[in-house]
Amino acid sequence: MGSSPARLDPGQILLFDADDTLWENNIYFERAIAAFISYLGHQIHSAEEVREHLNACERATIAQHGYGLRSFRRSLLACFEQLSGAPITPEKHERIASFTDIVAKHQIELLEGVVDALPELAARHRCLMVTKGDPEEQRAKLERSGLSQYFAAIEVLPEKHEDAYHALAQHHGCEKAITWMIGNSPKSDINPSLAAGLNAVFVPHGRTWVLEHEEINRPHAGRRLVQCERFLDLTLYF
Numbered sequence: 001m002g003s004s005p006a007r008l009d010p011g012q013i014l015l016f017d018a019d020d021t022l023w024e025n026n027i028y029f030e031r032a033i034a035a036f037i038s039y040l041g042h043q044i045h046s047a048e049e050v051r052e053h054l055n056a057c058e059r060a061t062i063a064q065h066g067y068g069l070r071s072f073r074r075s076l077l078a079c080f081e082q083l084s085g086a087p088i089t090p091e092k093h094e095r096i097a098s099f100t101d102i103v104a105k106h107q108i109e110l111l112e113g114v115v116d117a118l119p120e121l122a123a124r125h126r127c128l129m130v131t132k133g134d135p136e137e138q139r140a141k142l143e144r145s146g147l148s149q150y151f152a153a154i155e156v157l158p159e160k161h162e163d164a165y166h167a168l169a170q171h172h173g174c175e176k177a178i179t180w181m182i183g184n185s186p187k188s189d190i191n192p193s194l195a196a197g198l199n200a201v202f203v204p205h206g207r208t209w210v211l212e213h214e215e216i217n218r219p220h221a222g223r224r225l226v227q228c229e230r231f232l233d234l235t236l237y238f
C-alpha cells in the first residue's frame with residue numbers, strides 16, 4: 001500500500017469506477033433486500049439464510065443475464081419461488097418487482113469529497129469512467145450525477161476482468177505505467193486491473209456488495225497499489 005504521498009506528474013490516466021466509488025449504490029440494494037426478506041417472512045429459514053440463498057440466485061442470474069436491475073428483479077423472483085416452494089401469483093410478482101423501485105428511483109447521492117476532488121483531478125489528468133452493468137442504467141446515473149463533464153470517455157462493461165482491462169487500455173490508448181484504476185471493489189476494480197499491468201487505487205467503502213469482496217493481490221513489478229481512505233485523498237497523489 002502507498003506510504004508517502006508525493007503528487008504524480010499531470011497527464012496520468014485515471015479510470016474511475018462509479019458505484020460506491022463516486023456515488024452510493026449498494027445501500028439501495030441492501031434496503032430493497034431487507035424489504036424483500038421481511039415480505040418473504042420465511043417460517044423456517046433465518047434472514048441470513050434467505051440472504052445467502054439470494055446471493056446464490058444472484059450469482060446464477062448474473063452469469064446468465066449480466067448485472068443491472070432487470071437481473072436483480074429476476075434474482076428476487078427466483079429466490080422467492082425457490083424458498084416459498086409455490087408459484088408466484090401476479091400480485092406477489094408485482095409486489096416483489098416493486099422492491100427494485102427502491103434502487104431505481106433514488107436520487108444520486110455523491111460520496112463525500114467527490115464534488116471537490118473530481119474537478120481538480122480532471123483538470124490535471126485524463127479521466128475515464130469505467131463501470132459495469134446495464135449500459136442504459138449506468139449512463140442515466142452519470143447523467144443525473146452531474147459529473148459527465150469530467151470524463152473524456154465512458155465505458156460500461158459487461159464484466160470487469162483482466163481481459164476487459166487489457167482491451168480497454170488498448171482501445172483508449174492508455175499507457176499502462178501511467179494508468180490507474182480507482183475503485184471500491186477488490187474483485188472488479190483492483191485485482192483485475194493489477195493483473196492487467198495497470199496501477200490501482202483502492203478506495204474502500206464500508207458497504208461494498210458482498211459479491212465484490214476478495215483479498216487484494218500485489219501489483220506487477222514497477223506498478224503501484226495505493227489505498228485512500230477518503231476520496232478527497234486522491235488529490236494528494238494525483
Ligand SMILES: [Mg+2]
Nearest residue numbers: 017019020184
Ligand atoms: Mg464499485
